[in-house]
Amino acid sequence: MNSFEKDLEHLFRADEQEMKLPNSLLNAAKQELDHQNKQHIAQNSFFIAYKKPWLYKLAAAACITSFIYIGVKDAAFFEGSKHSTNLVADSLHTTSAFGDTIFTADTLRLKGF
Amino acid sequence: MKTTNTTDEQLALELKQGSMQALEQLYAVYGKPMAYFFKRFTNNCNEKAFDLTQDLFVRLVQKIHLYDESKSFKSWFYSMAYNMGKNAIRNEVNRAELIQNHLGHEVQKELVLGPPENNNLYDQQLLKNSLKSALKTLSYKHRAVVILRVKEGFSIADIASILEISEGTVKSRLHYALKVLEDLLKEFK
Numbered sequence: 001m002n003s004f005e006k007d008l009e010h011l012f013r014a015d016e017q018e019m020k021l022p023n024s025l026l027n028a029a030k031q032e033l034d035h036q037n038k039q040h041i042a043q044n045s046f047f048i049a050y051k052k053p054w055l056y057k058l059a060a061a062a063c064i065t066s067f068i069y070i071g072v073k074d075a076a077f078f079e080g081s082k083h084s085t086n087l088v089a090d091s092l093h094t095t096s097a098f099g100d101t102i103f104t105a106d107t108l109r110l111k112g113f
Numbered sequence: 114m115k116t117t118n119t120t121d122e123q124l125a126l127e128l129k130q131g132s133m134q135a136l137e138q139l140y141a142v143y144g145k146p147m148a149y150f151f152k153r154f155t156n157n158c159n160e161k162a163f164d165l166t167q168d169l170f171v172r173l174v175q176k177i178h179l180y181d182e183s184k185s186f187k188s189w190f191y192s193m194a195y196n197m198g199k200n201a202i203r204n205e206v207n208r209a210e211l212i213q214n215h216l217g218h219e220v221q222k223e224l225v226l227g228p229p230e231n232n233n234l235y236d237q238q239l240l241k242n243s244l245k246s247a248l249k250t251l252s253y254k255h256r257a258v259v260i261l262r263v264k265e266g267f268s269i270a271d272i273a274s275i276l277e278i279s280e281g282t283v284k285s286r287l288h289y290a291l292k293v294l295e296d297l298l299k300e301f302k
Contacts, residue, residue: 004295005263011244012264016149025148025163026140029170030133036174037131 121186128177140170146265147194153264154198154256155205156249165201169194191265192275195257202253247297255290262287 001009121142127135147169152162172193180189248256257276261267262283269287273280 001263005291008244008259008263008291008294008298012149012153012260015153015244016145016264019145019149019152019159021144021148021166022163025144025167026137026170028167029136029140029174032171032174033128033131033133033136040131 122182125177125180125186126182128174129180136170136174139173143190144170147190150191150194150260150265151198151201153245153248153260154195154253155201156253156256157201161201165194165197169197172197185271187265188267188271188275191261191267192277195275198257199253243298247294250297251290251293255286255293258283258286259290259294263291 119138121139124135124139128139144166148159148162148166151157151165151169152159155161155165157165173190176193180186248259251259254276258272261272261275262269267275269280269283272283276283
């Protein structure tokens, strides 16, 4: 930095010092984070309920594809799609995992679920 | 407050996990610099800069899952701020054009982007300040480069990454902007 740039930097900093931030500026972001945290807790509770292999077997037997779909989607949100699809595949005693794709209910239906 | 051992990247990771404290610490570090960045970059009043800062932190919470901790948080965050500021400038120009087209008023683009021609349209307070006036003569692209380099101390490579332009363009804009500012600020000394 040359002397002019240093002067300019001081000028910027002095100018910034004059700014007074209102106290409420972070409130909206805090509310958003609080909302997200509550949503995650709710979804996590939902996922725990869905993380039961026997429930998937039951759903597959009853051809309730939406249940499998929600389970896959929800698990993917928390633990990554690979884990979730393997979880479902294991639950259903299928030899091939679904891979990293999150399937739609229609795709699952095509696969015989 | 942020401790010396806690990096911005760690705070970002904690924010990803929903930490309110991490959000507050990031705000303590970046709140004022970002508000100032918006004020000078968009050539706006404090209130508009505060609005943008508020929106920026909401967006930070919404988009933090996209942040890669192996990269600089500061660069990533300024990139987000730059894009928000750029959109704000464009919206303001569009609004000015709309008013001009429909009402026939002489609302000038230069309010945001260029040199002043009608001082009555400008905040008188801005004209009292040599830096503010000098910055106004630059385009927003030049202003961004100067603020990021001189005020925030980013490297040329970082600025190129934040603005998504080549390093050569950054150097060229910086050279031009500093020359203009130096010439103009001489008059205020």
